[in-house]
Amino acid sequence: MHNTQILIKPLVSEKSNTIKELQNQVTFVVHPDANKYQVRDAVESLFNVKVDRVNIVRRRSIQKTKFGRAAGKISGHKKAYVSLASGEKIEFFEGV
Numbered sequence: 001m002h003n004t005q006i007l008i009k010p011l012v013s014e015k016s017n018t019i020k021e022l023q024n025q026v027t028f029v030v031h032p033d034a035n036k037y038q039v040r041d042a043v044e045s046l047f048n049v050k051v052d053r054v055n056i057v058r059r060r061s062i063q064k065t066k067f068g069r070a071a072g073k074i075s076g077h078k079k080a081y082v083s084l085a086s087g088e089k090i091e092f093f094e095g096v
Contacts, residue, residue, distance in 0.1 A: 003042040006034045010092050011079055023083070026090050030056070030080045039080045050085040057081070 008029045016027040030039055036054040043051050061076035084090065 001031065001034065001038065003045050006031050006038050006042040007046065012092065019081070024086070024088070026082045026084065028080050028082065030078050032058075032078050034078070034080075036080075039082065043082050047090050049088040049090060052083040052085050054083070055081040 008031060011027040011029055013027075019025045019027070026043075028039070028043075034042075034056075036056055039054050039056070040051045043049065043054075056078065057080075058078045059076050062074040063070055064072045064074065
């Protein structure tokens with residue numbers, strides 16, 4: 001799997017912005033088959049930064065029911081919390 005296929009998109013939310021400022025961590029939605037080592041190599045090569053550690057969380061898909069009937073589905077995904085070394089930084093929206 002190529003590095004551009006491992007990282008699908010950066011996850012930009014209120015929680016991810018908070019941990020980015022406080023703990024110097026960046027959050028990505030990653031390929032379901034990617035592991036920590038592949039995510040580390042992809043981030044280091046694509047963004048030219050030093051990665052301290054990687055934590056991966058997998059959210060399973062959930063089927064929503066209402067009155068006993070299937071009402072929809074929340075899709076599952078896999079995301080990675082990437083801790084950057086001190087002094088390193090990734091900016092997604094520069095100059096905005």
